[in-house]
Amino acid sequence: MSDGVPAIEVHDLSKRYGSATNGVLALDHVNLSVARGCVFGLLGPNGAGKTTLIKVLTGISDITSGEGRVAGFDVRRESLEVRARIGWVAAEVILDDDFSAWENLWLQAKLQDLTNWEDRATHLLQYFSLLDRKDDKVSKFSTGMRKKLEISLALLHQPSVIFMDEPTIGLDVPTRRMLWDIITGVHKEFGVTVLLTTHYIEEADALCDQIAIIDKGRIIAQGSPSELKARVRADIVQLETSDTIDAATLRALPGVQDVWAQGDDWMIRVGSSEAFLPLLLRTVPTDHIRRISVEKPSLETVFLDLTGRRLGQEDEPMRDIRKFYAQMRRARS
Numbered sequence: 001m002s003d004g005v006p007a008i009e010v011h012d013l014s015k016r017y018g019s020a021t022n023g024v025l026a027l028d029h030v031n032l033s034v035a036r037g038c039v040f041g042l043l044g045p046n047g048a049g050k051t052t053l054i055k056v057l058t059g060i061s062d063i064t065s066g067e068g069r070v071a072g073f074d075v076r077r078e079s080l081e082v083r084a085r086i087g088w089v090a091a092e093v094i095l096d097d098d099f100s101a102w103e104n105l106w107l108q109a110k111l112q113d114l115t116n117w118e119d120r121a122t123h124l125l126q127y128f129s130l131l132d133r134k135d136d137k138v139s140k141f142s143t144g145m146r147k148k149l150e151i152s153l154a155l156l157h158q159p160s161v162i163f164m165d166e167p168t169i170g171l172d173v174p175t176r177r178m179l180w181d182i183i184t185g186v187h188k189e190f191g192v193t194v195l196l197t198t199h200y201i202e203e204a205d206a207l208c209d210q211i212a213i214i215d216k217g218r219i220i221a222q223g224s225p226s227e228l229k230a231r232v233r234a235d236i237v238q239l240e241t242s243d244t245i246d247a248a249t250l251r252a253l254p255g256v257q258d259v260w261a262q263g264d265d266w267m268i269r270v271g272s273s274e275a276f277l278p279l280l281l282r283t284v285p286t287d288h289i290r291r292i293s294v295e296k297p298s299l300e301t302v303f304l305d306l307t308g309r310r311l312g313q314e315d316e317p318m319r320d321i322r323k324f325y326a327q328m329r330r331a332r333s
């Protein structure tokens with residue numbers, strides 16, 4: 001990749017699954033530029049199009065219209081060049097449990113037709129403190145060790161860009177934190193650009209130099225975590241009352257920029273919560289107030305501000321079997 005060429009460039013890219021009339025528009029005219037050497041986060045709720053973007057950029061899925069370039073190569077016309085330069089850490093398990101760590105690396109080398117991969121494999125195992133476990137079967141590995149090995153496989157052919165789809169989903173907090181350190185470390189040690197997807201706000205905030213917020217196939221905001229937070233020059237006051245209160249009353253209070261209802265709560269966007277709260281308490285009788293909370297600008301409030309919804313809220317139909325069983329279990333309990 002020559003100097004100055006972004007690691008990833010996406011121009012007006014759309015992806016439709018199924019027919020033009022009945023299909024799903026999973027990506028809707030997406031534009032992105034990911035600088036070399038950064039950790040770039042795609043943050044969005046379930047069904048936003050995050051995995052789809054990885055799939056079209058890695059050549060697993062076709063592009064419907066527009067253009068994508070990775071490491072300077074067109075993902076449609078130069079797919080072999082692209083594949084030689086990318087690594088992918090999938091959300092699903094890809095390791096062979098009956099093989100040792102070393103055998104998994106060997107298998108990866110075979111799959112990718114690599115020669116002279118052994119020194120690199122040893123370096124990776126050493127870096128991830130797995131060298132003394134290289135002959136152990138992967139079935140004996142902890143979750144964290146498995147993740148390290150998965151990342152080693154993705155890095156074996158010395159890619160310049162690595163895609164990680166929800167790398168920490170389902171992990172406990174200490175393992176997730178360990179993985180954050182690994183992702184930042186890998187990017188420094190091996191000089192790779194990392195594009196990761198996540199729906200964990202704190203993860204995007206802690207890890208990423210740049211973030212694109214994606215919702216319903218569209219990029220709705222892009223920038224560094226602090227740039228994004230600076231966009232919302234407002235606090236969000238969340239209010240639950242025992243009595244009905246109308247939007248007009250709240251809107252009429254000085255400093256209120258916007259008011260909307262979310263479930264049983266009122267969400268009130270105000271310039272300064274410190275100035276607003278005394279006014280609110282003079283307007284709504286305190287014995288009618290069940291709960292008040294204030295959110296200072298965060299990536300959550302950025303999403304809330306842009307979409308009127310919380311990132312954690314899911315309103316689309318369940319799509320995979322895990323979600324189906326989770327809902328069944330909840331319904332029974």
Ligand SMILES: Nc1ncnc2c1ncn2[C@@H]1O[C@H](COP(=O)(O)OP(=O)(O)OP(=O)(O)O)[C@@H](O)[C@H]1O
Pocket residue numbers: 017018024025026044045046047048049050051052053199319
């Ligand atoms: N193979 C497919 N065929 C049809 N529709 C699909 C297919 N894959 C994804 N979709 C749809 O495309 C949209 C985007 O899905 P995608 O998997 O990219 O979302 P995501 O942001 O990765 O979500 P999650 O956080 O749940 O992984 C969704 O509406 C989904 O139902």
Ligand SMILES: [Mg+2]
Pocket residue numbers: 050051052165
């Ligand atoms: Mg996904």
